[in-house]
Amino acid sequence: MSSGALPVSGAWRPGDPAGARQFFTFASDHPFAVESGAVLRDVTVAYETWGTLDADASNAILVCHAWTGDSHAAGRAGVGHPAPGWWDEVVGPGKYIDTDRWFVVCPNVLGGCQGSTGPASPHPDDGVPYGSRFPVVTIRDMVRAQARLMGHLGIAQWASVIGGSMGGMQVLEWAITYPKRVRSIVPIATCMQASAQQIAWGVIGRRSVRLDPRWRGGDYYDAQPGDGPAEGLAIARQVAQVTFRSDNAFTELFGRNLTDRGRVGDTFGLWQEFEVERYLQYHGDKLVRRFDANSYLIIGKAMDLHDVGRGRGGLERAMDRITVPNLSIGIDSDMLYPAYQQRHMSELLSEVGVRNEYVEIQSPHGHDAFLIHFDEVGEPIARFLDRVL
Amino acid sequence: MSSGALPVSGAWRPGDPAGARQFFTFASDHPFAVESGAVLRDVTVAYETWGTLDADASNAILVCHAWTGDSHAAGRAGVGHPAPGWWDEVVGPGKYIDTDRWFVVCPNVLGGCQGSTGPASPHPDDGVPYGSRFPVVTIRDMVRAQARLMGHLGIAQWASVIGGSMGGMQVLEWAITYPKRVRSIVPIATCMQASAQQIAWGVIGRRSVRLDPRWRGGDYYDAQPGDGPAEGLAIARQVAQVTFRSDNAFTELFGRNLTDRGRVGDTFGLWQEFEVERYLQYHGDKLVRRFDANSYLIIGKAMDLHDVGRGRGGLERAMDRITVPNLSIGIDSDMLYPAYQQRHMSELLSEVGVRNEYVEIQSPHGHDAFLIHFDEVGEPIARFLDRVL
Numbered sequence: 175m176s177s178g179a180l181p182v183s184g185a186w187r188p189g190d191p192a193g194a195r196q197f198f199t200f201a202s203d204h205p206f207a208v209e210s211g212a213v214l215r216d217v218t219v220a221y222e223t224w225g226t227l228d229a230d231a232s233n234a235i236l237v238c239h240a241w242t243g244d245s246h247a248a249g250r251a252g253v254g255h256p257a258p259g260w261w262d263e264v265v266g267p268g269k270y271i272d273t274d275r276w277f278v279v280c281p282n283v284l285g286g287c288q289g290s291t292g293p294a295s296p297h298p299d300d301g302v303p304y305g306s307r308f309p310v311v312t313i314r315d316m317v318r319a320q321a322r323l324m325g326h327l328g329i330a331q332w333a334s335v336i337g338g339s340m341g342g343m344q345v346l347e348w349a350i351t352y353p354k355r356v357r358s359i360v361p362i363a364t365c366m367q368a369s370a371q372q373i374a375w376g377v378i379g380r381r382s383v384r385l386d387p388r389w390r391g392g393d394y395y396d397a398q399p400g401d402g403p404a405e406g407l408a409i410a411r412q413v414a415q416v417t418f419r420s421d422n423a424f425t426e427l428f429g430r431n432l433t434d435r436g437r438v439g440d441t442f443g444l445w446q447e448f449e450v451e452r453y454l455q456y457h458g459d460k461l462v463r464r465f466d467a468n469s470y471l472i473i474g475k476a477m478d479l480h481d482v483g484r485g486r487g488g489l490e491r492a493m494d495r496i497t498v499p500n501l502s503i504g505i506d507s508d509m510l511y512p513a514y515q516q517r518h519m520s521e522l523l524s525e526v527g528v529r530n531e532y533v534e535i536q537s538p539h540g541h542d543a544f545l546i547h548f549d550e551v552g553e554p555i556a557r558f559l560d561r562v563l
Numbered sequence: 564m565s566s567g568a569l570p571v572s573g574a575w576r577p578g579d580p581a582g583a584r585q586f587f588t589f590a591s592d593h594p595f596a597v598e599s600g601a602v603l604r605d606v607t608v609a610y611e612t613w614g615t616l617d618a619d620a621s622n623a624i625l626v627c628h629a630w631t632g633d634s635h636a637a638g639r640a641g642v643g644h645p646a647p648g649w650w651d652e653v654v655g656p657g658k659y660i661d662t663d664r665w666f667v668v669c670p671n672v673l674g675g676c677q678g679s680t681g682p683a684s685p686h687p688d689d690g691v692p693y694g695s696r697f698p699v700v701t702i703r704d705m706v707r708a709q710a711r712l713m714g715h716l717g718i719a720q721w722a723s724v725i726g727g728s729m730g731g732m733q734v735l736e737w738a739i740t741y742p743k744r745v746r747s748i749v750p751i752a753t754c755m756q757a758s759a760q761q762i763a764w765g766v767i768g769r770r771s772v773r774l775d776p777r778w779r780g781g782d783y784y785d786a787q788p789g790d791g792p793a794e795g796l797a798i799a800r801q802v803a804q805v806t807f808r809s810d811n812a813f814t815e816l817f818g819r820n821l822t823d824r825g826r827v828g829d830t831f832g833l834w835q836e837f838e839v840e841r842y843l844q845y846h847g848d849k850l851v852r853r854f855d856a857n858s859y860l861i862i863g864k865a866m867d868l869h870d871v872g873r874g875r876g877g878l879e880r881a882m883d884r885i886t887v888p889n890l891s892i893g894i895d896s897d898m899l900y901p902a903y904q905q906r907h908m909s910e911l912l913s914e915v916g917v918r919n920e921y922v923e924i925q926s927p928h929g930h931d932a933f934l935i936h937f938d939e940v941g942e943p944i945a946r947f948l949d950r951v952l
Contacts, residue, residue: 209831210830210831211831310831310832310833310835369810369819370810370813370814370816370817370818370819370837370838370839371809371810371813371814371839373819373837373840374801374805374813374840374843375805377837377840377843378798378801378805380833381794381797381798381801382774382798385771385774385794385795385798405770405774406774408770409767409770409774412763412766412767412770413767413802416760416763416764416767420760421758421901424759425758425759425760428759429759430756430759430762430870441599442598442599442600442698442699442701443699444699444769444860444861444864446699448759448762448766448867449759450760450763450766451762451763454763454766454767472833479831481819509898512810
């Protein structure tokens, strides 16, 4: 095992002076076989930590990020991180996940583009980015890569594993794959297996990337900057962005307002513009600037393949393996991971007999509410950690 | 005014011998100014009729089709119509809209590609398809083109105007634009103005067509057959198809089942295939074979621009103009035109003081339920027509 350099240019590098934030990479040079059978010759996991690990390593909490998230769960904006941590109001000293008490670890997922090995990483054979050579990975592969990091950090058991959306998929896989290495779990706005509708949204996004001629089958890394599949990725993100929010939220935010461009001149043009279009354009463009299209495809496919029951005799038998206290959090307006999915999860765990709670956040904001309503999601987590640990 | 030849090759032509179905075209050579200010030198409206018009022309019902619908509301499959009428179980002799009693007219909308003037029609200047020269049209333009047809048919007043989805938008515009030419209305699974989320889905689809290099800015008609923007249009349709159905329906139909292609060989491939993907692919391909991409864009934009309040002092004042009995039908599982939109419409009309009913169909099928649950939608219509006419 050796510490490795960040494979993605432009990402935030270790040694950034900003306060308690740290960005490490852990490179394992043992071959890593992914669930599909393909073998990665080595694997790097980028991660950040907050707080101090106890002498007996009993206060470590793993926070798992969502689709286009990264290791920067908390902390200010800085080099390589144009925005503050995506859960900065939840994780920190004196906050809901209190880093005065807990040692919090947040890794970038396998397949990602923010420091961990992914399609943009150099292939060890030739130093050229993997591109189309990068294998499909699964949520289980992400978790197994995190388990290597865990060993590297000298942690035998997470006090809790916490995450929303795809982060919640990792939470469930942690509790099922490694029941002895987890003391409690908090899956948020997530599911036990991707539904047909979730898969549908996923594949539509992937097809829009594939349609972009600049995707070039996934091998676009020698293109000039800005000459990758920007529009295809932007459209994919826009599909997702609609599912991340809600009808009500969009009506509230945008209604039928036109942009300046839509108001003057060609008000009946085919590309005349409503405010909601500008919003989608903004989110599409923003993602293009910070995210690799191939990582978007690979991680999206991992979510579609997510099924805790695969190879384990089905959903119920897989959930039976969970032996630790659980807090499931749902969001009443979530159209992507509807609350019934978390309620179902919670019901199965009640039948299993583990200590189990379900909290449903009331919010107009849809799926993204766990990244918006920090108090509503943070308070139940803090109470849960207090009670069960 | 003169009868014109069908501008779109491959469409069903007049004179088809199959029973009561008829497919006419009415060509008006008066210039037709659309709402944007552009002027079409002439306009053709394709339409079909069923039943017999009374001597006093008092028994005519207008049925308005949705986005990719056409004039073939009823009747068997035949030349130019690979499928039976889209409302064949609702419209016909002895059926809910009984053509033994009513003379039913269903026109193809302006901007369409099934006989009425649209982007694929020859431009009168040069005989070359309009393509990118075709102006954006609005629901009001569609209705005004239908009003010309109405005059041609010698009908002074529709006994009822009935339609679902975009058809329902036309219904509302009929009642507001021509209050004296309508005796009752039945808007189904539709809205008074497109919401931000509806616009969002629309623009995402249009962008995927635009991303397809074979769209060529809209001027692709000289391409070889099959060399148009098939993939872009298929993706656009797939976005719509998800919104037309429901999470529950997809789970029920497909779950996480894999296709044969997904089950054998590369089960972890990036393009490995779930059944829901094959379903989306099927619907995308099916639309590509029967529909023109530019018509898809133009009609989709018309829906986004739909706002009965535009230029009329807002929603309430526009709805105030409606003076005739109304039956609004909503669908409880509709995620695209949620039932609250039809309830809101119905509430406004109750305040106006017109005779007004609201029926909500219970269905797991989502928006498309009005094209699936023929009895549930047909029965209230039949009762309503009996009561108010």
